[in-house]
Amino acid sequence: MDRRLLALGLLLSLPASADEGMWTYDAFPSDTVNKAYGFTPTQAWLDHVRLGSVRLAGGCSASFVSPEGLVMTNHHCIRGCIEDLSSPKKDLLAKGFYASSAAQELRCPKVEANQLVEMTDVTAKMNAATKGLTGAAFNTALKKETAAVEAACATSGDVRCDVVTLFNGGKYHLYKYRRFQDVRLVFAPEFSMAAFGGDPDNFNFPRFGFDAAFLRVWQDNAPAKSPHFLPWAKQGAKEGDLVFVSGHPGGTERKATVAELEFQRDVNLPYTLLQLAELRGMLREYAGGSAERYRTTRSMLRGVENGLKALRGRHQSLADPALLAGKRQDEAALRQKVDANAQVKAATDGAWDEITQALDAYRRMLPDYRMKEAGDAYPSELFRMARHLVRVAEEKERPNAERLREYTQSQLPTLEQQLLRDAPVTPELDQALLTFGLTRVRETLGADDPFVQQVLGREAPADLARTLVRGTKLRDVKVRAALLKGGKAAVEASKDPMILFARKVDAEARAARKRYEDTVEAVLKRNGERIAKAHLAVYGTSGYPDATFTLRLNPGQVKGWDENGRPVAALTTFGGAYERHTGKEPYKLPDTWLKARGKVPPQTPFDVATTNDIIGGNSGSPLVDRDGRVVGLIFDGNLHSLGGRYAYVPETNRAVAVHGEGILAGLEHVYGARRVVDELRKASDAAVVPAK
Template sequence: MRKLAALAALALAPLAARADEGMWTYNNFPSQKVEQAYGFRPSPEWLKHAQLSSARLAGGCSASFVSPDGLVMTNHHCAHSCIEQLSTGEKDFVKSGFYAKTLQDEVKCPEIEVNQLVEITDVTAEMNKATAGLEGQQYFEAQKGAMARLEKACQTSDALRCEVVTLYHGGVYNLYKYRRFQDVRLVFAPEFAIAFFGGDPDNFMFPRYDLDVSFIRVYDGGKPAQMKDYFKWSPAGVKEGDLTFVSGHPGGTSRQLTISELEYQRDVALPERLFSLSELRGQLTQYQKRGPEEARHSNATLFYVENGIKALKGRFEALTDKAFFQSKVKDEDALKAKLGQDPQKAKQFLPAFDAVARSQATLKEIRKPLRYIEQGGGFQGELFHHARALVRGGEERTKPNEKRLREFRESALPAVTQALFSTAPIYPEFEVFELTFSLTKLRENLGADDPFVKKVLGKKSPEELATELVKGTKLADPALRKHLWEGGKAAVDASKDPMIEFARFVDPDGRAIRKRYEDEVEAVQKKNDEIVARARFEIEGTSTYPDATFTLRLSYGSVKGYQENGKYVKPLTTIGGAFDRATGRDPFALPKSWLDAKPRLNLATSFDMATTNDIIGGNSGSPVIDRNGQIVGLIFDGNIQSLGGDYGFDPAVNRAVAVHSSALVEALDRIYGAGRIVKELKGQK
């Protein structure tokens, strides 16, 4: 409750960023504020080097380049999909860990893509010109078309990835150009038992004793990619009070949403999502009891579900705190009052708040068919996902680039084909489980008498239909998927594969509800959020940072403890503390490698640390660097107080949680014998 009260106080303060708050874009970083607070001013050269040394995992995580030979550091849970996909019942790398002793032993990940941000261009004028004076569907189509044109002109080869990024909810548009790496190979991963030590009970908690790390390598032309910019390793790490920077890709925040948008999250979206995930967790837990192989290939899904429940619960508790929410209402009322003092501004800006509210009312009305028919809630599983990609990809690629669904624009196709041609194993039993569960939820939420439900199920039960589709399809074969993709619309239309036919059967319904959402919700919301953003610009300009958008941001802070329940929580733990915390029983069981290595370890070595850096989901895998631009840690979590950080930041108790750089080297060297990696990190031959 102290956390929520603090958030309430912060929301009532001036709108500009406070203290160590802020997920700043690299082209608007407040170097002067850092100098005032910590006596260090990052230079343009320092910032450019940090930008180019940072990396993004396109699937939703952050990372960093840590050697000139393309070595990349990220979290174990960020590379978990690769580790699991490379595992078998006989060689479970999730359980036992993985280490490539030589370069030749590094194994290609089926689906991971790594991006390096190389250029940021302001395209606000071009985007505003394209949408000037337009409303509704015309606005949406013009915006989508302008984005597609700018991205296509930028992306001159598949080695690049270009994205138009909406900042300040439409106040600014930037074009981000990335260098794209799709040949990514696994180098090192510890055992899951230490990568997620403490399990769900310790998730989003501190103190922590967790080695949540993986190393991968990017290749170019079959050889390790040569990187001019990369982060060097700090010889000493950091101690309490030291300045820290986190360079990563926060996924999304909602600190600048209108009250009607927050009300929709509080009253509709978050409760429904929490209930749904809780049901899925129960079903997954039962599925895992079928046998060790079932448990192995569903572990990642269960991990992400449990993580999602805890994260969303924190957001929900923040929005349901009356004092905090009322402070957000007062903040918006104050903004409206300032605008209302000028009749011209009142006419220009105030109607946008009502328009956004109407879009949220429409979203509430259509949310269930949108989620269960179009957004995948009713058709879970890799096989259906592949089938829909083939059906829609065949159709969309016959259209002009600017008229396509966004996920099939030219600049997005390399990511689509990487997933579609993936050699990752598909488990039929798990596919039946996922599709059965989602079809059951489809019927439950839309109703047994709903015409679409009747169309889909007919006289069959969800399990009967799921079993029939999964057992009948041949789409588990990546060669077939590649053949259909390359054959285009004609090949897909001619296919008699039951999963393809099913995806084709439900596609018109999905497109119809999507069109209504785009025309009546998304277009209205984007257009009027942009107007609200411009209203804020009248007051703030760019003195504050935009909401997170899974684009590269830099935050600053320090290694610092905090008060919790009347006690001081120290910001650093030690390796020795992990042995003290271990019980020998999951999830507090240390792996055998750690128990065997205990006599060799310096138990006083710093293990995990807490900092005041402002982060959110998506920052997982972000490097923590010092004023010299050297690696001092690896972000993997936040504390429980940080879960309300989607809506506000409290420097008193919000903490980012990272593995200390000293622990990383100690473990690699003295536990895993990974001297090859240690030498590479330290720049030794």
């Protein structure tokens, strides 16, 4: 396929390939799947897979795999939990973890699981609230109605409700979730095995990562019942098999305007890449200081390296003239159709120009906004706690509809849960991160900037960071609980230096946020909605909306690809993992795997590549077959998939999963996790999957 045609058709009503599309469950193209693969998912089948799917509130996907609340996800999705449960004498991230009984399962301090139970179209209600409004007035009305709709839905602490924007505002849906706040760790391999191959192999294939972990949701101090779960397949997936991914892709920009994509290419991505590159350098230097520093930093460093590679891939995609040429062609075709329809043209008049003007304004204010409000100046866990405590106290005194989004009634339970969890904070690392951020704000805004003068005064960044981190008591959950319970009076009376600092910088941060929301966000939302409605008017609703970290279903098949004339096979094997072992990081197999050599037939599948259309957020998604049974666990994509933020290319875009057979073999023969294996097999034998 000519690369100059890669993006062609992305704004049209139907995807170019049967495997393209992150489809909402209420609009899944069953007929298209039937034409391509001879299989039509029934409504019962769709409900079965939907209710077996799970969202981890921190940004990943997962699935129920037994009726006793057992949840499967990626190791890298719950690294934070493993790190929180570790100590210098009990390094679970390095050694792995297995609970041989329910009593040994350990509660993850910050993990929440959500199960999507209901979807309701609220487009008419949202449109009525914003009718005739523009700019800040539009944004205010939209947020007010969103808060009201979510509050009416979230009737208890076990329910979470989110108004979801689809088709860039062309539609609005209310998603109702069942919340599980007691989530416990059951099994996790060693960090080195989950991330085998390290950064060199990241976003590459062949892969040999055992990036799998198991959790369990509990309720009333007992394992929660999960009648809707995805049983394990009796036979593993093989080349050519139809497979589905059910998960929560974080975000795509396939329907963004050309101006928005150019802004990403020229402004936002370069800024973020520089920030991450400098942070990686700081973390590497810090981690090299001692074994304990390495222990408390490796997870964050891995995340930063992953982000850098992913964003570089996105930037390279946007730097390809062919992709932007295709986008311009698509946009021109849409505008031509809009101009041919007088009613649609009138409703869309000026939309593209207003978006361009808003992005020009954002270009000038981006450093100011990113530093003051978005958190680049304060990459500190203790500061984030302080800011939340200050803002919770302030926002709770406002009417729900007038609060900042993250402090509305529907959002507060999750936030308060995290503030009150007794998770460890490493003061030395937090101080190093805050020093980095304060140094960056001075470099970015300039030493003479009034805000920088207000923040630093005559202090050096390192000295201020040391004073704040060493002086604060916010590491103690009891102190945080007292401030949360005491509300505004307690916060205003607090002499804690981090609380005082958060209060000191909050007015400027709020002002930067308001400038962004009124002059950029409001314009992008309103005009994005106008363009989306025009698109729906001239092309119809048969396409799929951009990803929004909401549950989506995608069909695909187990398939390799051709890399510059070299065929890449779809499956790797256990034998291949042992061949890749060098004894040196990042290609060093843990002792558990070396001792287990020979216990698993070398031809046993390990990882698998598929044509499924995924993006960040799909990590932890189950890979299921046409019987609705688990055949794998998504954990990555190849390098070609990085451009999937903007375009799906069926020839080379591949998702990467741990193979279902490989997961069972590793659990049983490498880790001796018989309790988990027996539970999976028992659930599989007893499961009744809806007829196809």
